[in-house]
Amino acid sequence: MDYIIKRKEADLVKSKRQWLLVYGRRKVGKTFLLRELCRAENYYSVAKDLAIISGGRKLSLEEFVSEVKSLLSEGKRVVVDEFQRLNEGVFEEISLLHPKGQLILSGSSMRVIKKVFEPKSPLLGFFMPIKIGFISPSDIISGLKGRIHEDKLIEFATFLREPWVIPSANGGKASDFVYSLITQSKYTIVALVGEIFTEEERELTKKYEAILSLIGSGVWKTKEITAILYSRKLIPEPSPNHLIQYLKNMEEMELVESIKLHKGKERYYRLKSPIMSVYYYMNSRYEIGAREISMEEAMPTLVKLLNLEIQNFIADLFAEIYGGRKEYYVSKDKEVDFVITKRNKAEIIGEVKWKQIGKEDILKFKRNSEGLHGRRVLICMGGESGKDVEVIDRRKLLKLAQRI
Numbered sequence: 001m002d003y004i005i006k007r008k009e010a011d012l013v014k015s016k017r018q019w020l021l022v023y024g025r026r027k028v029g030k031t032f033l034l035r036e037l038c039r040a041e042n043y044y045s046v047a048k049d050l051a052i053i054s055g056g057r058k059l060s061l062e063e064f065v066s067e068v069k070s071l072l073s074e075g076k077r078v079v080v081d082e083f084q085r086l087n088e089g090v091f092e093e094i095s096l097l098h099p100k101g102q103l104i105l106s107g108s109s110m111r112v113i114k115k116v117f118e119p120k121s122p123l124l125g126f127f128m129p130i131k132i133g134f135i136s137p138s139d140i141i142s143g144l145k146g147r148i149h150e151d152k153l154i155e156f157a158t159f160l161r162e163p164w165v166i167p168s169a170n171g172g173k174a175s176d177f178v179y180s181l182i183t184q185s186k187y188t189i190v191a192l193v194g195e196i197f198t199e200e201e202r203e204l205t206k207k208y209e210a211i212l213s214l215i216g217s218g219v220w221k222t223k224e225i226t227a228i229l230y231s232r233k234l235i236p237e238p239s240p241n242h243l244i245q246y247l248k249n250m251e252e253m254e255l256v257e258s259i260k261l262h263k264g265k266e267r268y269y270r271l272k273s274p275i276m277s278v279y280y281y282m283n284s285r286y287e288i289g290a291r292e293i294s295m296e297e298a299m300p301t302l303v304k305l306l307n308l309e310i311q312n313f314i315a316d317l318f319a320e321i322y323g324g325r326k327e328y329y330v331s332k333d334k335e336v337d338f339v340i341t342k343r344n345k346a347e348i349i350g351e352v353k354w355k356q357i358g359k360e361d362i363l364k365f366k367r368n369s370e371g372l373h374g375r376r377v378l379i380c381m382g383g384e385s386g387k388d389v390e391v392i393d394r395r396k397l398l399k400l401a402q403r404i
Helices: 008-015 030-035 061-073 088-097 112-117 137-144 150-159 163-168 174-184 186-199 206-216 222-231 241-252 274-286 295-322 359-368 394-402
Strands: 020-023 043-046 052-054 057-059 077-081 102-107 128-131 256-260 267-271 325-330 335-342 345-357 375-383 390-392
Touching (some): 008 030, 008 128, 020 030, 030 043, 030 102, 052 061, 057 061, 061 088, 061 102, 112 128, 137 150, 137 295, 137 394, 150 274, 150 295, 150 394, 163 174, 186 274, 206 222, 206 241, 222 241, 222 267, 256 325, 295 335, 295 345, 345 359, 359 375, 375 394
Parallel strands (some): 020 102, 345 375, 375 390
Antiparallel strands (some): 043 052, 256 267, 325 335, 335 345
16 A cells, blocks of 8 residues: 555644754654655654665764754754664764754654753753654544545544554454454564664563553553552562652653543553554453464454444544544443543533444433433444434544644
8 A cells, every 4th residue: 555644743843944843762764754845855764773874865963963964053953863873972963053054853752852952961952842643543544545435434543643564554354453463464563662672772671571561561550550450570569659750751752652531530541653552452361472362262352342442433533523532431331432532521422333323222221321411422334323412424524634
C-alpha cells in the first residue's frame, strides 16, 4: 500500500520558522515526515556508530559542523535526525548562529526533551518542542479514504496509526491482516520494544517485561499488578510504590497509556500500541511467541481483541473531534465504553457496538449509562435509532472525522 499519509504535524512543522526540536518514540514516522521538509543534502542522520550521513555521503564531524553552519548562515532549513547521539558541545557551537536559518533537531528518545530543556542545558532557549506520536484518528481516516473500502476503513485505521505497519496492509479482512502481523512480524514487535528501551538508555528488565505482559494480558489495576509482581519475587513487598515509577517511565516511552476512570480515582492502564496490545494478549493466552498458531485457533479471541481496539480508536477519535479527554466508566454492575469530558464535566457518553445493532443494544446502553449526564452516543456499523440515544453508523462516523 502507498503509505504516504498527510499529517497535521507536518503542516505544523512547515508553518514554523524558529528552530525546532521534534521528538517521539521510534517507528512513529518522524524520519519520513522530516525528509519531506528539505532537500536531501540539507538532511543529516546520525547513525548508532556516530557516522553522519547526508545525501549518500558520510561526513566527518568537522565537515558536518562546517556544512550546517554554512547552510544556516544562508538562511536554509537543516534537519539533524537522531541528534542526541552526538555530544552536546557540537550543537552548542552551532547554536551560536541562532536565529539564522532553521535548525530542526529530531530524536527518538522521550528523554531528549528533558535533556534539552533542563536548566543547565547549553541548548536551552533555542528550540521549540514538537512531539510526534501515532497518526491522529482523523488523519489516518482521511489518508485511507479511497484506498480501503469504507466498510473496512475503521477496522484498518485502528491499526494503521503506527506508520511501520502501513506497508503490510493488503485491503483484505482486518482480522487476517492483524493475524498476519502478530504471527509473521512478532520478532519485529518484540525487537521494537527492546529498541525503545535502548534509546531511552534503560534496561529492559524482567520487571518491565512482566508489567508489559500483565497489562497486555488485560490486568490493569495497580493492586493486581503489584500482587502478581510480589508473588513472582520481582518486588520486595506488595506495595504499589514499587510499581508507580515503572508505569510512569513506560507512559513517557509511549508504551503504556493511563486513562482516568470517570467518577473515580483509579486509572486504567493499557498498552498504547494496538498491535502490541493484541500480540501481548495472544502471547499470554496462546504463547504465540514460542509456537505457531493457526488462524482457526486464533480467530475467536482475535475478533474480540479487534473490537476492543476499535472501541478505543473511536474513543480517541471523539476526543479529537470534540477537544476533550477520554475517560472510561466502570462501576460494580455497569460499564460504558468511553466518556469524553471537558473541564471534568462529561460531554459525551459513548458506547461502541461494532455490528448491526438492535433495540436491545440501545436499551442496554441506556441502563448502563443511567446516572451519567451528557450526550448519549451509540456508535455502530448500522441499525435502528432510539429515543434519548444518538446512533452514529460508520458513514456518519467517517463524515464526523472529515470535519476536523
